[in-house]
Amino acid sequence: MNRLNSACYVFLFLSLFSFNGYAQAVQKDTLDNKSFDELKKIFYYHKDLGEIKVGKEIALYTLSKARSLGNKKAIVNSFIRLCRVSYDDLDLALKYTDSCILYATEYEFEKLLAEGHFYRGIVLYELGKYGNALEAYLKANEYYKKQKNEMYYSLRYNIGLLKLKVRYHAEAIEIFKENLKFEKGKDVNSKSYLDLLYGLSIAYASNKMLDSAYEINKIGYQKSLKLNDQSHLYFTYAQGALHYARKEYKAAKDSMLKAVPYLMREKDYPNLAIIYYYLGTIAKNEEIKIEYFKKVDSIFGVKKYIIPKPRKAYEGLIDYYKKKGDLKKQLYYTERLMIIDTVINKEHRNVTHTFQHEYDTPRLVEDKRLLIQELNKKNTDFKYGIYILLIFLVLVISLLIAIYRKKRINEKRFREVLKSLESTPKIKQVGQSNREKRKSVVDENTLNHILEGLDEFEKNKAFLTPKLTLSSFAKELNTNTKYLSIVINDYKSQTFRNYINNLRIEYIIGKLYNDQVLRNYTISAIASEAGFSSTESFTRAFTKKTGLNVSYYMKKIK
Template sequence: MRPYLVFLLLSMMTITVFSQELNKDQLLQLSFDSLDRIENEVEYGTMYSKKVFDAHILKAKYAKDTGQLAEAYRKRVWGEDFASAIKYVDSAIGISTGVHEKRFPSKVHYTKGGLLYEADRPDDAVREFVTAYEFAKKANDYEQIIDCFNAIAIIKGEYGHQERAISLLRLSLDYLNKYEGKIDNYDLTKLITLDNIARCYLQIKKIDSSRHYAQQGLDLSSQMKDLDTYRSLSALYAQINYYDGNYIKSRDTLLKYVKGTGDLSQADRLFYLGMIEGEIGNSAKKRRYFKRIDSLLDRNGYPLMDNVKEIFQFLIKDAISKDEEPMVKNYADRLVYYDSILTRAEKEIRSILWTEFDLPEQEASKKVLSDEIQKKEGTIRNYILLSVLLISLLALYFIKYSRTQKKLREVMDQDVEPLKSHPKKDDIAQMNIDPELVQSTLEALDKWETNLGYLDQKTSQNSLASDLNTNTTYLSKIINTYKGQTFSNYIKDLRVTYAINHLKENPQIIDTHSTIQIAEMFGFSSLDVFARAIKSKIGVTPAVYFRKLKKSNL
């Protein structure tokens, strides 16, 4: 773990020494730490960035430093096309057995998994995340183990197999409970896992289990003062109430939280509001809600979402009953489109589903999962068959599907700001710390923020306390009181705020980097944490934000 003092010195050196591009000989004279600093700041995909990475590779070869060479190959993927990136990451993997850093093999396979996922090869991505898990387990890197579990669960759940996703998420909770003291971002990691598992259980209609984990997530998000996640989980709890038949209570909560969210989250909540109105006999309101969903989906290029076929089947029947022929054709096109998506996805699901992930903890549940999966596949096939039958009955109204994508609205009108806090006198007094020590620590913390120290992935509460010449207890109290957040949330907020504003000013980064590479640039080691941080801060996923930046840059 690189000390903060070295990081600060490198930041200062960057201002004086690295203000201009260096030639090959100058780069080779730098230390590995200095090269690392430049690599973290250089614009990827440029001739100069490639020169820097190549100098790192050459210097490592001269020094016969296998660890540095492997890390240089791993970083060389940044700004490269997929084929070149895979060659470099495979080169890093090829020599990783000679690297003394025990965590590196897991890190490099996790990187490859992210590249494959970005290239729409989810089955291969799962295999790499499994390999990353195996290396992380050998290194006793518990946080990386949970990151791998979450990455695999996300892919499994994304392709419709929530049972296997749940199995992995339950393992994540087991590891969190067992190794709490060894996981830096414990609260945030647990909150993410609780949110994921509650949603997976809801999707397979296991309401009691979904309620159990949603309530735990609500309690933890309240304790962490994570208002965005609390609102999201409150909306999820309202959906649980719908399945329990508590329609009015569910409706009141959903109406409270339906606004101020991303388009897809809003569409999901509008679906349940529409279903509630249908249950209480108000078909006209149900139709209005479902039409709003169609508008939201249109604005986002018609992505796949839960319950989408049920929405358009209702709209088709409603339009037929009103002799609205143009609308019947439009909604039928939507249904055909989503049928084709599900049909194509079924092949990918089958491949992902049977990717081996043999853990002793899972062996006992394999047969049960297999039976449930086969049953679910049969249900999907029957559902598709019924949909095709419905479409054939409406053949006179169908026309070939022609989809156009509208420009997305701008995400923000102005730069986002880090969270602010104004401590009360009583809170300051309760810290019981010398005011001069508090003031000096805050000044050092401000200087650290100005120098972008939080972008270093290796930053932890222990290392920062040491660099600021204080202890973790004092640092935790000061951050909680003056920043209004826990340490992990404070670091996450600084990183995501800087990422959002920096990408807005430099949208070309999006064209030359995958999401995992962008996450690493801003200090995130987990795709899931980065995505949730973006979603929590501005209400949209990274993919939606990136598309908006590209459109606004045209």
């Protein structure tokens, strides 16, 4: 219990802190004497009426009461209820399921743990994380497959929806048909029954069984009219999709346009994306076609949601702007398509893999293991493949470690450069502090003359003169190259070329740090500003002096 308190304390505090204003809807003192069963009935009464805010406040009240009384089962149930009234904030709903699973695991409530995974799967599905949603459903299935109750068929329905997502249409049909047999013993005008009819209609259509889809869709439309909640417009949309499949484009357009306002109110972005794609493909005017395709992109831009069918809208956008010669937009939609394919491949690959190996054919998983085992005995190529893969992984990991170390080294060197800028003058007059460094073969008068010349040289930034040579510098100081070279070696501990390059690099480092305008120059222009005659010699000198490349330094100081 202590572990749970420490893990969930902050989240629980924030959740319970939001319990305010409840007295505006239901008098708090009317709940104080209610049992947990009665609180459950009150919660579902308001939830079923669509009074989500009231339902959330009742659930928070129940959680508070359960915690104060130490009622473990009521605590877990409260988190499930909070999830069910938080679908407007999916991230929050996911946190509630996490808390439910955490507590149910600790208290060993098998049924409530299964419920937690079930509702977690629903939230993950709405977030477009199909692989994770399926994993949650499969965990719940381990419990519900023994019961075959209403929750079992709800779970089967959700798995059927995932089947549709990854184009296992025939298997989705079987799930929906099985669930319909169960639902027929109940209210055939219920929302869950209509959802099954709608799912079966879509599954038939996806499996090219258009006549069957039409008959089921007709039944669903007629029954949904009795609910008087406009849900019949889902069947109107499905009818439009059937017209589209039959190439009856005018009828398809009419049906789908009727459904658009309702789907927008329901925030059903996946079906809106499909409708916009269909409307785009059948539009005769190319500009209208592109506007519909852009609406598909706008849905992905806001919701990061896409499925395989409407992704083709991006191919249309790319072709359109290719014909227009608009390279910028062509590149933009090409990059968007690459992102989308990554999302689709990741999620659909995860779901497909899980269906094949964990849910539908567990026996085949074992068969596959035995087959690989047998092949390993007969085929050494498999072993070589494993070895190569391991070597590859080692190389990749080594590369990542090297990159990480390089990054750390660069950051350390950058900090050292900044520290040197803050702790030293902008012009480092090295000669003044080293005049007594050691005896020289150069006579004292000449030595002092050269050292004074070097001081003036540094103060006046004469080192910025392009194409400066030892010979030209010696002439300027009225000495010879031999003496000048000896003094620089003895008192600057550098060759003439390194001495000049280091002065230039120290100068340009400080200049870049303080001059924002200079940072926008090209590297070639910066090299020229520092007195270098070529970009290559500048970048070599910069790296040698600082251990960093120029572009990295400029990026960091920006």
